[in-house]
Amino acid sequence: MVLAIDDLTVDFTTDRGTLRAVDGVSLAVASGRTLAVVGESGSGKSVTALAAVGLLPGSARIGGRIALDGEPLTPDRQRALRGGAMAMIFQEPMTSLNPAFTAGEQVAEALRIHRGLPPRAAFEAGVAMLDRVRIPDAERRARQYPHQFSGGMRQRVMIAIALACAPRLLLADEPTTALDVTVQAQILALLDTLKRETGTAVVLITHDLGVVADHADDVAVMYAGRVVERAPAARLFAQPEHPYTVGLLGAVPKLAGGAGRLASIAGTVPDMRSPPRGCRFAPRCPFVIARCVAEAPPLMEMAPGHASACWRAPLSQVLEAA
Amino acid sequence: MNAIPPEPLATAPAVRQSPMRLALRRFLRHRLAVAGLVIVVLFVLGAALAPLIATADPNATSWSAIRREPSATYFFGTDENGRDVFSRVIWGARASLAAGFLSVAVALFIGVPIGLLAGLAGGWVDALISRIADAMLSVPFLILAIALAAFLGPALENAMIAIAISASPVFVRLSRGMALEANATDWVEAARALGNPPWRLGLLHVLPNIIPPLLVQATLSIAEAIIAEASLSFLGLGQQPPAPSWGSMLNSAQRFLTQAPWLAIFPGLAIFLVVLAFNLVGDGLRDALDPRSEKR
Numbered sequence: 001m002v003l004a005i006d007d008l009t010v011d012f013t014t015d016r017g018t019l020r021a022v023d024g025v026s027l028a029v030a031s032g033r034t035l036a037v038v039g040e041s042g043s044g045k046s047v048t049a050l051a052a053v054g055l056l057p058g059s060a061r062i063g064g065r066i067a068l069d070g071e072p073l074t075p076d077r078q079r080a081l082r083g084g085a086m087a088m089i090f091q092e093p094m095t096s097l098n099p100a101f102t103a104g105e106q107v108a109e110a111l112r113i114h115r116g117l118p119p120r121a122a123f124e125a126g127v128a129m130l131d132r133v134r135i136p137d138a139e140r141r142a143r144q145y146p147h148q149f150s151g152g153m154r155q156r157v158m159i160a161i162a163l164a165c166a167p168r169l170l171l172a173d174e175p176t177t178a179l180d181v182t183v184q185a186q187i188l189a190l191l192d193t194l195k196r197e198t199g200t201a202v203v204l205i206t207h208d209l210g211v212v213a214d215h216a217d218d219v220a221v222m223y224a225g226r227v228v229e230r231a232p233a234a235r236l237f238a239q240p241e242h243p244y245t246v247g248l249l250g251a252v253p254k255l256a257g258g259a260g261r262l263a264s265i266a267g268t269v270p271d272m273r274s275p276p277r278g279c280r281f282a283p284r285c286p287f288v289i290a291r292c293v294a295e296a297p298p299l300m301e302m303a304p305g306h307a308s309a310c311w312r313a314p315l316s317q318v319l320e321a322a
Numbered sequence: 323m324n325a326i327p328p329e330p331l332a333t334a335p336a337v338r339q340s341p342m343r344l345a346l347r348r349f350l351r352h353r354l355a356v357a358g359l360v361i362v363v364l365f366v367l368g369a370a371l372a373p374l375i376a377t378a379d380p381n382a383t384s385w386s387a388i389r390r391e392p393s394a395t396y397f398f399g400t401d402e403n404g405r406d407v408f409s410r411v412i413w414g415a416r417a418s419l420a421a422g423f424l425s426v427a428v429a430l431f432i433g434v435p436i437g438l439l440a441g442l443a444g445g446w447v448d449a450l451i452s453r454i455a456d457a458m459l460s461v462p463f464l465i466l467a468i469a470l471a472a473f474l475g476p477a478l479e480n481a482m483i484a485i486a487i488s489a490s491p492v493f494v495r496l497s498r499g500m501a502l503e504a505n506a507t508d509w510v511e512a513a514r515a516l517g518n519p520p521w522r523l524g525l526l527h528v529l530p531n532i533i534p535p536l537l538v539q540a541t542l543s544i545a546e547a548i549i550a551e552a553s554l555s556f557l558g559l560g561q562q563p564p565a566p567s568w569g570s571m572l573n574s575a576q577r578f579l580t581q582a583p584w585l586a587i588f589p590g591l592a593i594f595l596v597v598l599a600f601n602l603v604g605d606g607l608r609d610a611l612d613p614r615s616e617k618r
Contacts, residue, residue, distance in 0.1 A: 053515060055511070055514060055515060079517065079519075080517070081517070082514075082515060082516070082517040083515060083516035083517030083518075084517060087515070087516075088512075088515040090508060090511065090512055090515070092508045095507060095508040095509060096508040096509050096511070096512040097509055097512070098509045098512075098513065098527055098530075098531070099341070099509070099531065100341065100527075100530040100531045101530070109516065109518075110516055110517075113516065113517050113518065113522075114517060145340065145341065158512070161512075161516065
């Protein structure tokens with residue numbers, strides 16, 4: 001496993017008490033695989049990723065174990081490996097590049113910090129990297145400033161920066177949310193190609209299930225700071241085993257769906273300062289039973305590689321009855 | 323912005339549109355600022371080439387030519403000791419410009435790193451630095467400079483140190499504010515994710531982005547520093563006689579305002595012109611470096 005997160009907890013101290021944003025999350029990604037982490041805003045998916053690279057603010061208290069290639073990640077190691085062995089792509093390509101430097105200089109910087117390359121060699125390697133992320137006329141574009149790039153092109157530059165040092169792990173936090181749909185598809189296809197070429201493990205954080213279906217090998221569904229279901233992507237779509245996943249899949253618009261109303265999940269995400277005692281989805285769950293309210297369900301293996309945190313799983317009988 | 327594949331190749335011009343080059347073009351369109359820059363350059367040349375331009379030794383007294391009116395021999399007249407005012411004004415530019423440039427350079431050197439540290443470190447470091455800067459800013463600039471100069475003793479170097487220290491809190495506050503602003507941007511977060519250690523983040527990523535406002539403030543501060551040097555010299559705390567300085571020339575001109583007004587007019591005019599010029603350049607830089615003002 002390239003990245004192994006085990007029983008991760010993240011607490012934030014706020015004015016109105018402690019907030020547990022991530023509660024006992026365990027995830028793992030192998031080399032050359034893509035794990036999609038899916039969930040609504042506030043489900044803890046971005047916090048999990050930031051904890052892995054050590055970019056959470058100082059007010060966050062982190063528990064549990066995070067390991068890269070089997071070696072535990074201490075804050076010092078995170079600082080040393082960040083941008084080198086583990087890289088991150090952010091959501092906002094429009095604002096994530098330093099306006100005062102050219103694209104080539106910014107790609108070169110990763111190589112200068114982590115490979116110790118001299119400026120000239122780093123710049124040339126940066127141009128090669130821009131070419132690899134399919135930026136046309138890379139030699140010339142490398143000398144241009146961020147304001148001369150479109151959103152899609154900037155995200156390509158960000159990917160070039162992230163992949164410059166051939167990272168073992170790439171964390172992509174909603175890399176295409178801010179982009180046009182057509183550009184989105186190009187960027188994700190590019191990430192797939194580069195992943196195949198380099199064997200990088202990818203954690204793709206998204207709330208777009210369409211993206212998950214096309215680009216992920218495995219999926220972890222998060223809800224209110226916990227992983228509620230984990231499965232290979234194809235299996236998750238064919239046979240979801242958590243009512244929340246069922247609800248999410250129902251909320252995806254389909255071309256063949258006709259003019260019917262889009263299904264949505266009733267209710268809202270719980271207040272994380274005082275989460276429900278049992279299953280956190282219980283207040284919104286159509287299949288709720290007494291045990292759900294009283295006792296939090298652990299992630300239980302339903303089939304090889306497929307786990308669900310639901311007392312009522314497997315859901316096949318429940319769904320038929322409904 | 324439509325990005326239909328293949329992405330257009332021709333959107334970005336082929337030239338390297340560096341932000342500095344764009345700013346230079348905007349600056350050159352600003353006529354008053356260019357005029358200011360020309361005046362500054364003339365004064366700098368005059369100060370640098372003083373031995374060639376001055377028509378006489380600025381300190382040579384002559385009992386036969388006391389308080390002569392401006393004429394072909396003495397362009398700006400002579401003073402109460404028979405010294406050539408024109409030559410003294412030219413040589414005096416050295417003291418004024420040196421005080422302006424050097425003390426602001428020192429103020430930048432002190433203020434900017436401290437301000438960056440405060441803005442990027444935050445917490446008690448920020449609180450401590452900001453309170454000290456606030457305390458210094460609560461005392462009027464000139465009063466603080468006078469107090470420091472009096473404490474250090476009367477000499478041009480001490481006056482410059484006093485001015486530098488008095489001018490630095492402005493840069494602390496400015497760079498702290500800009501660093502705070504930069505710290506909240508995505509590109510600083512991205513730079514952190516790239517593995518930049520904090521010092522590199524501050525010096526290589528944040529600093530280049532806050533240079534434009536610093537440059538504007540520095541130009542305006544030079545104007546203030548020149549006035550401060552003239553004031554300190556006027557009070558006898560700066561350039562020491564007989565070395566020429568516009569401030570001390572004004573001081574000795576006081577007694578002869580009615581009989582020999584040229585003694586006050588020419589050094590005063592020099593101060594006025596050079597300060598005005600720096601302010602014009604500063605305003606021009608502000609307009610050129612702030613993209614939001616482009617449309618005006």
